[in-house]
Amino acid sequence: MKTKYIDLISQTFDFPQEEFDLKNKTLQFHDVDLMKLIEEYGAPLKFTYLPQISNNIQRAKQWFANAIDKHNYKGKYNYCYCTKSSHFKHVLNEALKNDIHIETSSAFDIDIVENLKKEGKITNDTFVISNGFKREQYVTNIARLINNGHHNCIPIIDNYEEINLLSEEINDNFKVGIRIASEEEPKFEFYTSRLGIGYKNIVPFYKNQIKDNPKVELKMLHFFINTGIRDNAYYWNELIKCLRVYVSLKKICPTLDSLNIGGGFPIKNSLAFEFDYEYMIDEILNQIQTICDLEGVDVPNIFTEFGSFTVGESGGAIYQVLYQKQQNDREKWNMINSSFITTLPDTWAINKRFIMLPINRWQDSYERVLLGGLTCDSDDYYNSEQHMNAIYLPKYNVDKPLYIGFFNTGAYQETIGGFGGLQHCLIPSPKHILIDKDDDGNIKTQLFSEQQKSEDLLKILGYAN
Structure with a gap:
């Protein structure tokens, strides 16, 4: 019987896909080892995969060139x-x-x-x-x-x-x-x-x-x-x-x-x-x-x-599941170590859905869950995938940390969320990593911004100089 998370995905979708694949049992995004990114920078974090911006621009330019040529x-x-x-x-x-x-x-x-x-x-x-x-x-x-x-x-x-x-x-x-x-x-x-x-x-x-x-x-x-x-x-x-x-x-x-x-x-x-x-x-x-x-x-x-077509598919956000709360017979809440309202505001404001996948533990059995953010706001949750009407993730295990990624989040989320400013319930903005390739095609990363500190927020609020 096929009960692993990888079985669920393989039976539901064509997988792997152009940007998503598994290597060493963990998720790769455009050949970027996401677990390695987590090990180096921690979670939560946001990232921008810069080459995808050029990829999408060139795709669109080629489509227009083809149509112009076809119709003279x-x-x-x-x-x-x-x-x-x-x-x-x-x-x-x-x-x-x-x-x-x-x-x-x-x-x-x-x-x-x-x-x-x-x-x-x-x-x-x-x-x-x-x-x-x-x-x-x-x-x-x-x-x-x-x-x-x-x-x-x-x-x-x-x-x-x-x-x-x-x-x-x-x-x-x-x-x-x-x-x-x-x-x-x-x-x-x-x-x-x-x-x-x-x-x-x-x-x-x-x-x-x-x-x-x-x-x-x-x-x-x-x-x-x-x-x-x-x-x-x-x-x-x-x-x-x-x-x-x-x-x-x-x-x-x-x-x-x-x-x-x-x-x-x-x-x-x-x-x-x-x-x-x-x-x-x-x-x-x-x-x-x-x-x-x-x-x-x-x-x-x-x-x-x-706009979104240019930059949207370059972005992602990674969180760790901190804890699972069994609130009734049917609802299990996986609590992430950040907030959806502050880091992915479109999920809250316009019910936008992004691609959501676990980073690790694809070989484990899965369960249906709800995802909750850290703020004390009843709207800080993410409860359905557009393609499934439910979220399925590897089963929570206190001894086996689970990391999840939201992908194609590169458009609007930082400006709507107020990058570098106050966040709801003073939840700090996560680290932001830039990912690029060198001339030989090797992945290189750079820290763009650190996670917000208490001093940053206190200064904005007038408690510190």
């Missing part, structure tokens, strides 16, 4: 990284090795761009697509960047006042894009996104504020929906509506030459995850080319703003 598409493709997914320098440094561009969301993003320019990581030819609702400081920083010669900074107009605000601070002519306020899925509690300008208002807005304005040149139409890029009727319907606006604008605005389809590629959240990225890209370009051909306008250059 005349436009160019530009990959932008959505910085709000992770602003860390090590992430940007890795991403920028791949000839990409930048999408910003707020004022301080521009300071990061200027820092990268000083270091020679980007140039004036790098596109900086500035999204978001633009308050005074954001407008000032965008204007400073453009006034200092960054001709490929394109602020995306989010509301009717931004043209005038930018014109007041930018010295010379400048380029802009317009964001479409897409209509939300029927299950949403509101009908239209708060971001951008409504479909029906875009052409009148162009005629009123841009067409006869000698200082402003419209270059881009920006399209993004909250659910991301999905193969469903809702996505294709919204894309077609966007394309109708594009061709209407293009006929009266010769300078318009780019369509930004935003981000929203899903990332792997289960060993059973399936998504045909290449088909989606191929069909998006096919839809764009078909409608442009029917309307007799040139196809646009394509921009994307992949």
